[in-house]
Amino acid sequence: MSLQYLIEKGTEYAHKAVAADKKGDYETAIKYYKAAIDLFLKYLKLYPDSSMSEFYRGLIIKYKSRIKVLEKHIEKIGIGGDGNRSGAEDIEILTPNIRANRKTFKDIVDLEKVKRALKRAVIYPVKDPKLYPLGWPKGILLFGPPGCGKTLVAYALANEINATLINVSPATIMSKWLGEAEKNVAKVFRKAREIAGKGSPVIIFIDEVDGLLQEYGEEVGGEKRVRNQFLMEMDGLKEKENNKLLVFVVGTTNKPWKLDIGFIRRFEKRIYVPPPDKRVRKQLFKFYIEQLKEAYEIGEIDYGELAELTEGYSSADIYSIVKETQSNLAEEFLEKHNGEKIRPITTEDFIEVIKSRKPSIDKNLLQAYKVWEEKHGTY
């Protein structure tokens, strides 16, 4: 092989590798980096003392280290090999008739302020768009501590307006789709406009929206492109031809302070979904314990005490406490009573479970939510 061939072909492969790398097609990039390295190594073997050998040695080191970064990245996100990154299968499109979760606002304990804000922002405009010549909000951000109902609220909202819900996972967008991520953001919005164009409201639901801004892997940097695409798409919803479409973007986050101002602004309504206070915890216990009546006799329950003992527990914690109590009772019934009539449930049954669990809400974080709400909350 001639010197010229090795250099020319090696350089050609190197160019292809860099182009694929930039596009985010990391598997192709690795293939070409390896091919370039192979030829440059041959060149060094044949012409070790050439004036350019230092330069090519440097390139080989650089490409090898880049391959390592990319391989690590691909391994971490587990896409290697199949080359199938259309992403279509990662967008869940849930039409009202196939949605398993059929909960509506009735199934949500309290959160009255949140429900009212969503009625004003979404439900009423859908009911009678003619009443809104100036348009309506397109982006709604639900923020607050984990397990206090953000996802529940988003699904219930979709059910309230019979919307098609497009469920997008930022973690999937950012990692699995790699270089395709921003194209898939565009695809999601295109699909939403298409469905809404046929007259049905659409909610693009982005759980943990802050994940769109997160960096995945060294030097990969796709989050900036995704962010910009997302902002562009959100703006697009306000353009004249889309303004009357019933497309809403509902994002949730536990870490609103991670969002930058451009991002925050696109969500016109920013609604705090707070943890349950004592009054609401009492209601939550009633709500869930009531459902045990189907199978068990309920004795005197001191709901006030249960609420008192669960300061710092999220709504999901309370649900889980009642569920665990149910498991204990079922076990007792099946193991000890051998099918006999079971004793009534008491407050103690719940207290026993509460004692075995820690509250999941961090007090310091609550202060941070309050501060963020004061600065950015809009209802």
Ligand SMILES: Nc1ncnc2c1ncn2[C@@H]1O[C@H](COP(=O)(O)OP(=O)(O)OP(=O)(O)O)[C@@H](O)[C@H]1O
């Ligand atoms: N207000 C509520 N009324 C009744 N149940 C609730 C309420 N809030 C939360 N729950 C229960 O807690 C579960 C978890 O809530 P959800 O997933 O909506 O919380 P989240 O705020 O989205 O949490 P994360 O930030 O971890 O995703 C719900 O599926 C539901 O069982």
